[in-house]
Amino acid sequence: MSSVKIMVCMGPGGIASGGAEVISAFESELRQANVSADIHKGCSLHKVGCFGLCSKDVLVDLIIDGAKTTYQSVKPEMVRRIVSEHIIGNLPVAEWTADENYHNFYKKQVKVVLSDCGRIDYENIDSYISEGGYKAAEKVFAGMTPEAVTAEIKNSGLRGRGGAGFPTGVKWEACRKTAAGQKYIICNADEGDPGAFMDRAVIEGNPHAVIEGMLIGSYAIGASRGYVYIRAEYPLAVERLKYAIKDAHERGFLGSNIFGSKLKFDIQLKLGAGAFVCGEETALIASIEGQRGMPRPKPPYPVFQGLWGKPTVINNVETLANIPYIIKKGSAWYSSYGTEKSKGTKVFALTGKVKNTGLIEVPMGITLREIIYDIGGGIEGGKALKAVQTGGPSGGCIPANMVDINVDYESLARVGSIVGSGGMIVLDEDNCMVNMAQYFLQFTQSESCGKCVPCRIGTKRLLEILSRITKGKGRDGDIELLEKLSRDIKSASLCGLGQTAPNPVLSTIKYFRNEYEAHLKGKCPAAVCKELLTYYILEEFCKGCGACLRACPSKAITGEKKKLHKIDPAVCVKCGACFDVCKFKAVKKE
Amino acid sequence: MEKTLEKIMKEEIENEGNLISILQNIEARFGYIPEDAVNWFSKRLDVPASRFYGVTTFYSQFHLKPRGRNIVTACCGTACHVKGSEKLISAAAMELNLKNDEDTTENGEITLERVACLGTCSMAPVVLINKKIHGKMTLEKLKKELKLLKKAAQ
Missing domain, CATH: 3.40.50.11540 (NADH-ubiquinone oxidoreductase 51kDa subunit)
Known part of the structure; x- marks a missing residue:
């Protein structure tokens, strides 16, 4: 009599991908097939924590007599075949099992903290x-x-x-x-x-x-x-x-x-x-x-x-x-893992514009390149890597040309970022670095408790300057003012929040000063900052399909079927819906 | 209301509660922090209402006004941000006809709010609709969900 263990990921990614529905599908299919009574006496269904590769959720491990098969991107409607062909028929459904990319994702990882995560039943x-x-x-x-x-x-x-x-x-x-x-x-x-x-x-x-x-x-x-x-x-x-x-x-x-x-x-x-x-x-x-x-x-x-x-x-x-x-x-x-001063392993949340998103655990000192390309599988959609943001609102952005840096406390601090709690957000050419700095300042400014002046007022002023730059209203000397203000906030704030809040500003200025300068001249190179953009339709590509017209929430687009459509810049709210929906790349933003 | 407040009082004494847990308890029962509830506790505990107000306004989970019957929470974490959460939020606000910083529809049915991070970053962008998490959200999917909510409200 064989033993069958079904482990379904109910981690953050698993649940968001429908893990609960997959579990009920297993329950009903197993019941219908009378599995626990007839074929495999010891068939058990377990809810387990995060497997790691969330972008392929729902992940399911099927362990029959100790031999493990992993299924990826499992949907409830796939469960019937897995039960009938694999659990009953003993033949894995090859097209749904984990591929090479899945195995590569784990190759360079070393699991200590996460060693039991995804293997044990958290309720038991x-x-x-x-x-x-x-x-x-x-x-x-x-x-x-x-x-x-x-x-x-x-x-x-x-x-x-x-x-x-x-x-x-x-x-x-x-x-x-x-x-x-x-x-x-x-x-x-x-x-x-x-x-x-x-x-x-x-x-x-x-x-x-x-x-x-x-x-x-x-x-x-x-x-x-x-x-x-x-x-x-x-x-x-x-x-x-x-x-x-x-x-x-x-x-x-x-x-x-x-x-x-x-x-x-x-x-x-x-x-x-x-x-x-x-x-x-x-x-x-x-x-x-x-x-x-x-x-x-x-x-x-x-x-x-x-x-x-x-x-x-x-x-x-x-x-x-x-x-x-x-x-x-x-x-x-x-301590056999890691570098001289940063021992052991660290868990990172690898997210953003990378193919494999999820939770990874790596030995300290691994290079950023290994994380992004070997584990993360490279950048999504064939785009170019621009930077990696580590350490959240207290951290900084590491530019693409420094991707061979070792990931440990000392090395990241040297380039103006931090390991932090382990957020690692990959940015590609479509992300605007000034917008990123503004995003983090919005966060720290609203989260500043208000007790000490440098943080309460300093972050507010930093945010104001960043906001005017992203609106094309930046002034000469704004970049220098940001730098000076940042240094003052860092040295005079009471707690870690204020002392690190300017880091996203300083690191983006350090490595992407040209983007700041472009904004001062009224251009957003990544075409993100709304106020600096205009949307228009290219005559030679527009087929007059009307998709943009239907998608536009502000009724800024006019045009008859099969004829050139037009965007009225006075009405356009620059939401980008037309850009996303156009199949012919006829909508342009600059 | 009085009965509920007495109940909260009893629970908080049993669980060695404090100002924050009292307010959390009130928020959980009423969906927001009614002024009357604060005044009631202020008298019973001999703690100035201003202290309650101070704590209430410090933490983002407390609301001083009633919220809609349906809550749509857009995650604004970093991963969601780089994957276009701003676009989703402005589209949702437009779909719900919310103007100038309003967060609840006129009929009090749907509230649109932001949260700093839900911890589901690998499925970014994510939106929570009545506590159910929706990963890899797109403009179309979101609009569809909002239309369903609006329809159910009618």
Whole structure:
């Protein structure tokens, strides 16, 4: 009797592509075919977390007697054939199985944090335990001193994966050495960087790894209470984590007398309410305390005086999820990956104009070229790579000619960007760099908490200048003014938000000054900035099909069937609908 | 309303709540933060209403005005932005006949709002329609969905 395991991706990409519908299709097809009763006794259907290659979702792994076949881009209507031909007939449906591109996507990846993600059933604690889950915590509680645990993490070279890159072991040690009756450990799951979703995927795909990481951390620093501060924009992550915490309680991994010791540890969820600045440690603490999330000056650092004034360690989700694997396999194993100063692996959200979008985990020090071309499969639609944006609103843009750079904390900092939380957005020739800078400033300006003047007023002024440049109303000296203002904001702001907010401006000016200059002359080279564009129809290409006329929301296009159409520039709102819809490339924008 | 507020009060005491969780609870029950609810809690807890107001306006998830019965949330994350979310939003606003910064249709049926990032960046651009996520959104798909919503409202 063979055993059949069906694993359906229910990660962020899987759900958006209809993972739930695929699961119900499997349920009904299996029922109809009477599979569990007749052919394969041990047929089970599992919901699992992110596989990685989201652009080919819904991904389904079919494991028959240990042999795995991956199906890509699965739709509910494909399920019947997979069940009848493969599960019953034992013959894979070759045209739907994962292709070479799928396998290339994983070739250069090294999975540590994500090693169980997409392989275990996130709703089932036994699934995590059977892969060695909670073994690391057991090892720590049974025979390691808190000093030994901190030393192990220090030796591994693990640095905070939330963005700042502070050595985790050093943070733990400082907190451990601070004498206090009550200490706290907080998991920062307020993944605020737009364009980053690794923390969401880790919590949704392997929530117990985060819990185990916190448990080990609590032992190392001597905390009996933990909090997970999680964005309310991630309702699914909240739900799965709640469920996992309840399960961990029932098994005695949380609560009192953990692993037979006298220690207790509890985790409480605190939902964010939508404020980017709450990813900053002291603002996060204020938010947990129920106040407006405004940062406080440091020092005192939270490890000495944090939540309710008590010593507090705050670690990011990915950092904590690394901990169980480091304890299990040892610091030497972990630090064998990466570069001299950036150890281990890092998860990146590879998105934008790249063929393969999704979640990747790579050893630190891999080149950007390998990520974009070997893993990402190159640029979409045969366009040219222009830049790669890393580190979100605190980061910068790396131009195409620097694509051979190593991706680690030091190398990215040298070129004016950061690793950050791991967003990696690929930009092509159709993206305007001034528009990108404006986009990020819009974000940081509206998310500035308003406490300190340089950030509150400085980002506002930066945004105003950028806005007038993109409207063709830039003035001579604006570029220099942006640079000066940026430097002032960076040096005078209270917290990381203000100190890094000008980075997208500075890095785009540094590498794409010509685009800024073109805007000052009234041209947007990438044809993005609306106010600098005019749309018109090329007589020689227009077939008079009327597609643009129907698509135009402002009725700016006139013309009879099979005759030349025209756009009235006075009425045109420059939405680009005609440009997108024209099959004959007759609509031009300049 | 009073009954609901008492219920919220009881829950918050049980769960060691705070100002934020009270407001989240109110928002979840009423769909926005009614002034009366704030005044009620202000009296009961002896916390100035201004503190509630301060917290409410600080966080983007709290709304001071009632929202539409259908919520369309366009993601404005970086990946969505580079894949044309702005275009989608202006097309949606036009389709819903929303003028000058309005976010809800006149009949109170549909609210169009933005969110910083939904964490579904690999499927950009994404739009959330009544909590269901739609990936790889196009102008046509969005218009079709909005027409369905409008039709259902009639």
